Amino acid sequence: MKITCNDVADIALGGAFLACGGGGDVLVGRMVAERVLREHGNVDLIPLQEITDDATVIAVGGVGAPSIMNEKVSNGTEAITALRILEEYTGRKADALIAFEAGGFNSLVPVMIASQLGLPVLDADGMGRAFPEMQMETFSIYGVSATPLTLVGNAGHSIIMNMADASTAEKLIRQFTVLGGGGACFSAEHVMDGSTVKRVSVPHTISLSLRLGRCLRENHGNMKEFRQELDAILQTARYGRPNVLFEGKVVDVDRQVTGGYDVGIVTLQEFGAGENNMTMDIQNEFLTARLGTHVLATVPDLICMLDNDTVQPITQETLRYGQRVTVMGISAPEILRTEQALKVVGPKCFGIDMEYIPIEQRLGTVGLEFDSTGTELIPSPYRST
Amino acid sequence: MKITCNDVADIALGGAFLACGGGGDVLVGRMVAERVLREHGNVDLIPLQEITDDATVIAVGGVGAPSIMNEKVSNGTEAITALRILEEYTGRKADALIAFEAGGFNSLVPVMIASQLGLPVLDADGMGRAFPEMQMETFSIYGVSATPLTLVGNAGHSIIMNMADASTAEKLIRQFTVLGGGGACFSAEHVMDGSTVKRVSVPHTISLSLRLGRCLRENHGNMKEFRQELDAILQTARYGRPNVLFEGKVVDVDRQVTGGYDVGIVTLQEFGAGENNMTMDIQNEFLTARLGTHVLATVPDLICMLDNDTVQPITQETLRYGQRVTVMGISAPEILRTEQALKVVGPKCFGIDMEYIPIEQRLGTVGLEFDSTGTELIPSPYRST
Numbered sequence: 001m002k003i004t005c006n007d008v009a010d011i012a013l014g015g016a017f018l019a020c021g022g023g024g025d026v027l028v029g030r031m032v033a034e035r036v037l038r039e040h041g042n043v044d045l046i047p048l049q050e051i052t053d054d055a056t057v058i059a060v061g062g063v064g065a066p067s068i069m070n071e072k073v074s075n076g077t078e079a080i081t082a083l084r085i086l087e088e089y090t091g092r093k094a095d096a097l098i099a100f101e102a103g104g105f106n107s108l109v110p111v112m113i114a115s116q117l118g119l120p121v122l123d124a125d126g127m128g129r130a131f132p133e134m135q136m137e138t139f140s141i142y143g144v145s146a147t148p149l150t151l152v153g154n155a156g157h158s159i160i161m162n163m164a165d166a167s168t169a170e171k172l173i174r175q176f177t178v179l180g181g182g183g184a185c186f187s188a189e190h191v192m193d194g195s196t197v198k199r200v201s202v203p204h205t206i207s208l209s210l211r212l213g214r215c216l217r218e219n220h221g222n223m224k225e226f227r228q229e230l231d232a233i234l235q236t237a238r239y240g241r242p243n244v245l246f247e248g249k250v251v252d253v254d255r256q257v258t259g260g261y262d263v264g265i266v267t268l269q270e271f272g273a274g275e276n277n278m279t280m281d282i283q284n285e286f287l288t289a290r291l292g293t294h295v296l297a298t299v300p301d302l303i304c305m306l307d308n309d310t311v312q313p314i315t316q317e318t319l320r321y322g323q324r325v326t327v328m329g330i331s332a333p334e335i336l337r338t339e340q341a342l343k344v345v346g347p348k349c350f351g352i353d354m355e356y357i358p359i360e361q362r363l364g365t366v367g368l369e370f371d372s373t374g375t376e377l378i379p380s381p382y383r384s385t
Numbered sequence: 386m387k388i389t390c391n392d393v394a395d396i397a398l399g400g401a402f403l404a405c406g407g408g409g410d411v412l413v414g415r416m417v418a419e420r421v422l423r424e425h426g427n428v429d430l431i432p433l434q435e436i437t438d439d440a441t442v443i444a445v446g447g448v449g450a451p452s453i454m455n456e457k458v459s460n461g462t463e464a465i466t467a468l469r470i471l472e473e474y475t476g477r478k479a480d481a482l483i484a485f486e487a488g489g490f491n492s493l494v495p496v497m498i499a500s501q502l503g504l505p506v507l508d509a510d511g512m513g514r515a516f517p518e519m520q521m522e523t524f525s526i527y528g529v530s531a532t533p534l535t536l537v538g539n540a541g542h543s544i545i546m547n548m549a550d551a552s553t554a555e556k557l558i559r560q561f562t563v564l565g566g567g568g569a570c571f572s573a574e575h576v577m578d579g580s581t582v583k584r585v586s587v588p589h590t591i592s593l594s595l596r597l598g599r600c601l602r603e604n605h606g607n608m609k610e611f612r613q614e615l616d617a618i619l620q621t622a623r624y625g626r627p628n629v630l631f632e633g634k635v636v637d638v639d640r641q642v643t644g645g646y647d648v649g650i651v652t653l654q655e656f657g658a659g660e661n662n663m664t665m666d667i668q669n670e671f672l673t674a675r676l677g678t679h680v681l682a683t684v685p686d687l688i689c690m691l692d693n694d695t696v697q698p699i700t701q702e703t704l705r706y707g708q709r710v711t712v713m714g715i716s717a718p719e720i721l722r723t724e725q726a727l728k729v730v731g732p733k734c735f736g737i738d739m740e741y742i743p744i745e746q747r748l749g750t751v752g753l754e755f756d757s758t759g760t761e762l763i764p765s766p767y768r769s770t
Contacts, residue, residue, distance in 0.1 A: 089474070089545075157553060160474075160545040168542065168564055175560035179553055 001207070002042040003111055003121070008033040010213030013313065015107030017212050018205065020302050021316035022130035022285035023103015024062060025070045032075050033108040037115050044120035046096060048203040051122060053195035055095040058083060059126055059139065060113055061106040063151070064177040064184030065257045066284060067317040069105060072184055076112040078152040079186040083113060086150040086188040089160050098197065099125040099206070100137050100189065104315060106130065107209055109186070121206065126190070128202030128238075128333050129302050132261055132284035134173060135166035136345045138335055139190040142200040149173075149189040153181030174260035183260060202335055208237050219311055223326065226311050240331025243363065245289050245296045246278040247271060247308065250323040255282060255316070266319050268327070278327060282316050287350050289327055297329035298352070300336040300345040301359040304328045329359045386592075387427040388496055388506065393418040395598030398698065400492030402597050403590065405687050406701035407515035407670035408488015409447060410455045417460050418493040422500050429505035431481060433588040436507060438580035440480040443468060444511055444524065445498055446491040448536070449562040449569030450642045451669060452702040454490060457569055461497040463537040464571035468498065471535040471573040474545050483582065484510040484591070485522050485574065489700060491515065492594055494571070506591065511575070513587030513623075513718050514687050517646055517669035519558060520551035521730045523720055524575040527585040534558075534574035538566030559645035568645060587720055593622050604696055608711065611696050625716025628748065630674050630681045631663040632656060632693065635708040640667060640701070651704050653712070663712060667701050672735050674712055682714035683737070685721040685730040686744040689713045714744045 003011070012029040037043070051057065060079050062069050087093050097110035102125055114121045126137035140146050146166040151173060152158045157180030163169035177185050192200070211233050219226035230242050248268040255264025261284050268278040278296075281287040286303040289296045297303050305314045308324040336345055337358065343349075346356040388396070397414040422428070436442065445464045447454050472478050482495035487510055499506045511522035525531050531551040536558060537543045542565030548554035562570050577585070596618050604611035615627050633653040640649025646669050653663040663681075666672040671688040674681045682688050690699040693709040721730055722743065728734075731741040 155549040156547065157549050158547045159557070162541065162543045163565065164540040164542050171564050172544070172561060175564070176557060179556050179560070180548065 001045050003037070003045050004042045005034050005037040007210055008037060008108060008111070010217060011107050011111070011206060011209045012104045012213065013216045014209030014212030015102045016104035016313040016315060017216060017304055018102040018128070018209060018302065019104065019130035019315070020285040020304055021282065021314070022066060022132065023101055023107065023315070024066055024105020025315055025318070026104035026313070028070055028073055029103070029105035029108045032073060033112050036075055036112045040115040043111050043114045045123050045206055046120045048122055048124040048198055048201055051096055051194040051197060053193065055194035056092045057096050057098050057122060057192045057194060057197045058086065058094040058188055059098050059100040059137070059190040060186070060188050061100045061109045062184060063173060063187050064181060064260050065262045066315060067257055067262050068183030070317065072182065074186070076109055076116070076186070079109055079113050079188065080116060081158065082150040082152040082186050082188040085152070085158060085160060086148060086191065089148055089150070090191055092191055094119060096120045096122055098122040098201065100139070101125055101127040101130040102205055102209060103130050107206060122197065122201070123206045124197070124201040124203045125205045126201060128205055128336060129300070130285050131299070131345060134170040134189070136349070137190065138202055138341070139192065139200050140166040141341050141344050144190050144192055144196060144200055146189050148191065149187060151176050151180065151185050151187050153177070153185040157181065177260040183257060202333055204237060208233070216312060221309065221311055223306070223308065223311050234330065238333040239302070240360065243329045243359065244326060245329045246291065246327040248278060248325065250319055250321055250325060253319045253321060255319070262317055266316070268325065280327070281350070281352060283350055284316070286316060288347065288352060288354070289329060295354060296362055297359040298347040298354055298356060299350060300332040300341065300356070302330040302332055304330065331359055386430050388422070388430050389427045390419050390422040392595055393422060393493065393496070395602060396492050396496070396591060396594045397489045397598065398601045399594030399597030400487045401489035401698040401700060402601060402689055403487040403513070403594060403687065404489065404515035404700070405670040405689055406667065406699070407451060407517065408486055408492065408700070409451055409490020410700055410703070411489035411698070413455055413458055414488070414490035414493045417458060418497050421460055421497045425500040428496050428499045430508050430591055431505045433507055433509040433583055433586055436481055436579040436582060438578065440579035441477045442481050442483050442507060442577045442579060442582045443471065443479040443573055444483050444485040444522070444575040445571070445573050446485045446494045447569060448558060448572050449566060449645050450647045451700060452642055452647050453568030455702065457567065459571070461494055461501070461571070464494055464498050464573065465501060466543065467535040467537040467571050467573040470537070470543060470545060471533060471576065474533055474535070475576055477576055479504060481505045481507050483507040483586065485524070486510055486512040486515040487590055487594060488515050492591060507582065507586070508591045509582070509586040509588045510590045511586060513590055513721060514685070515670050516684070516730060519555040519574070521734070522575065523587055523726070524577065524585050525551040526726050526729050529575050529577055529581060529585055531574050533576070534572060536561050536565065536570050536572050538562070538570040542566065562645040568642060587718055589622060593618070601697060606694065606696055608691070608693065608696050619715065623718040624687070625745065628714045628744065629711060630688070630714045631676065631712040633663060633710065635704055635706055635710060638704045638706060640704070647702055651701070653710065665712070666735070666737060668735055669701070671701060673732065673737060673739070674714060680739060681747055682744040683732040683739055683741060684735060685717040685726065685741070687715040687717055689715065716744055
C-alpha cells in the first residue's frame with residue numbers, strides 16, 4: 001500500500017495513541033509530513049514479511065525531550081544527514097527505513113525521509129509503543145547492535161558512535177542530544193538485514209496506527225464509540241484489550257527537562273466528590289498508573305491518555321492543569337513481555353522499585369476488573385487480600 | 386635527530402615540568418615508552434619548520450583525569466586505533482604525529498605510536514604546557530577545526546565526532562571519557578597539513594623537554610644548581626624566566642574526579658613559623674597560585690611544582706599531605722598570551738573570576754619581584770597601592 005498525504009494525519013494520531021504520551025507531537029508530525037509528502041510524493045509501505053532477506057534496513061527518528069522537539073520543528077533534514085553519514089560510514093545503502101518507535105512524530109520520520117529519498121517504509125517499528133531509551137528497542141533487546149549509530153544536532157554537530165552496548169550508547173546519545181542538539185536531535189541506527197528485521201520488530205504498527213488514527217478522527221468527541229471500535233481494532237492486533245483505568249482531571253504536573261528527557265509526575269483527581277487520585281510517573285512516556293497506593297499498570301504495558309472532550313491522545317509534554325482526561329491501560333504485545341524484554345523495559349529499568357506484573361493480573365489484585373465490554377471497572381470476584 | 390629508548394625518561398621528566406602538574410605521570414610514560422621503543426625502534430624527531438607543507442599531521446594523546454590514566458596504563462594501542470579510525474574516516478594518512486600537550490605521558494604518546502607505525506614526530510606541541518580542555522590547544526585557538534576527531538575508550542567503545550566548535554566537542558569528549566573510558570581514553574584529532582601546523586604549534590617543545598629532563602635528572606636533589614641551569618635553558622626557549630613563588634609544605638589537598646577531570650584546591654604552608662599560605666586551584670593542571678589573598682600567577686602562565694628533596698616535578702594527582710615543595714611561575718610563550726589565546730586560556734575560561742595579568746606584572750603589583758638571578762623574591766620598588 002501507499003502512504004499518501006491524506007494518511008499522514010491518521011498515522012500521527014494513531015502513533016501518538018500507541019506512544020503512551022511520548023513519540024512526539026501529532027500536530028508537528030502531521031504538518032511537516034503532509035508538506036513533505038505533498039512535495040515529494042507517496043511512500044510505499046511494505047509488510048514486514050515482504051522485505052527481502054538481504055535488504056538493508058535502517059531505523060531513523062528523533063531523539064530527545066519531546067518538549068524540545070516541538071520547539072525545533074524539522075522536516076527530517078537532519079535525519080537524512082544522519083542516514084547519509086551512516087550509509088557512507090558502513091558502506092551500506094538503506095533499501096528500506098523503519099521507525100524505532102511509535103509516535104505522533106516518530107512514526108512519521110521514516111515516512112518523511114522515505115518520501116524525499118524514494119525509499120519504502122516497513123509496516124513495523126522497534127517498540128510497538130514509545131520508550132525513552134534506545135536499548136529498549138526490540139532491535140537491541142533481541143540482539144542487533146545499535147551501533148554504528150549516527151546523531152545529527154544543530155549547527156553541524158554530528159557523531160558516529162561505536163559502543164559496546166546499547167545502554168552506554170544511550171547515555172552518550174543523551175549527552176550529545178543536550179550538547180549538540182539543545183535537547184533534541186535525529187539518529188540513524190540499527191543497520192539490519194531483512195531477515196533480521198523480521199525477527200526483531202513489532203509488526204503491523206504503521207497500518208495499525210493508521211486504523212487507530214482513523215478511528216480517533218471519526219469518533220472525535222465520542223468516547224463511547226471510540227472505546228468500542230478501539231476494542232475491535234486491538235483484537236485484530238497483538239495488543240490486549242483496552243481498559244479504562246481512570247477518569248478525572250489533571251491537578252498537578254511536576255515535570256522538567258532533565259538530561260535530555262522530560263521527567264516528572266502527573267496527578268489526576270476523580271471527578272465530583274471522589275477522593276481517589278491517580279499518579280503517573282513520566283520519563284518522556286507514562287511509565288506507571290497508580291490509584292492511591294495501588295499500582296494499576298506499569299511499563300511495558302501501554303498507559304495511554306485521552307482528552308475527555310475531544311477523545312484525542314494527549315502527549316505528556318502537553319499536560320496542563322485542569323485537563324479532563326481518560327487513562328487507558330493496554331496489555332503490551334508478547335515481544336515486550338518476554339524475560340529478555342522485561343530485563344530492559346520492566347519498571348526497575350526506569351528506576352522504579354516495582355516488579356512487573358501484567359496489567360490484567362494487577363487489576364485483579366487490587367479488586368478491580370473490567371466488564372465484558374472493557375468499558376467499566378467493576379469489583380473483581382477474585383480479589384486477593 | 387632520533388628519539389631513542391634512552392631519551393624517553395628525560396622527555397617524560399621535562400614534559401612533566403612544562404605540564405604544570407598535568408599531562409600524565411612521568412613513571413607511567415617512561416616505563417611504557419621505553420618498552421615500546423626497545424621493541425619497535427627509534428623515532429625521527431623533525432623540527433617543526435622541516436615538515437613539508439602538504440604533509441598530513443595528526444595530533445594524538447590521552448584524555449581524561451590523570452588520576453584515572455595512571456590506573457589504566459596503556460601502550461597507546463587505543464591511540465593507534467583512534468588514529469586508524471580517523472585516517473580511514475578522513476581518507477588521509479598521517480605523515481607525522483604531534484603531541485597536543487606537554488606531559489610526562491602525553492609528550493610520549495605520539496612517540497610511542499610513531500615507533501610502532503614507523504612515523505616521525507614533530508618537535509612541537511599544541512599547548513607548550515598542558516591545559517585540561519581541547520579548545521585550549523593552539524591548533525584550535527588559531528583556527529584549525531578539532532574535528533573530525535576520534536576517541537577510543539574501553540571495551541570497544543569509540544566515536545567519531547564532527548562538532549561545530551572545539552568547546553562543545555570538549556564537553557562531549559568528557560562525557561565519552563566518563564561513559565566510554567571510565568574516566569580516561571585516547572584521541573586522534575586536528576588533522577592538519579604541514580603549512581598549517583607550522584603556523585599553529587608551539588615549536589621546540591619536545592627537544593626542550595629533553596633538555597629540561599636531562600637537567601632535572603642531572604641535578605636530582607640539587608635545587609640551586611637546577612634553578613640556574615633552568616634559567617639558562619628557558620632563556621634559549623620562548624618562555625620567560627623561572628620565578629620561585631613559594632616554598633613550603635602541602636597541608637591540604639581537596640581534590641576529586643569530576644566530569645572526567647581532576648578538580649580541587651591544594652594548600653601549602655610556609656616552612657617554620659611563617660603564617661603565609663599558598664592556595665592553588667587545580668583542573669588537571671595548576672591554574673592559579675595565591676599567596677594569602679594576593680594572586681601571584683594564573684593560567685596561561687606556567688605554574689610548576691617541584692619536590693624539594695628530589696627536585697623533580699610533581700603532578701597534581703600525586704600531591705599528598707606533608708610533601709615539601711617549591712612552586713615556580715614562568716611567563717607563558719607569547720602564542721598563549723595573544724588576545725585570541727586569552728579568550729580561551731585566561732582564568733575566566735576555567736570559571737575563575739580573575740583578569741589575566743602577566744606574572745611579571747602581578748608580582749610587582751603585590752610588592753614582590755625577583756632578583757637578577759630569578760631565584761629570590763625581594764620587595765618591589767614599583768609596588769602599586
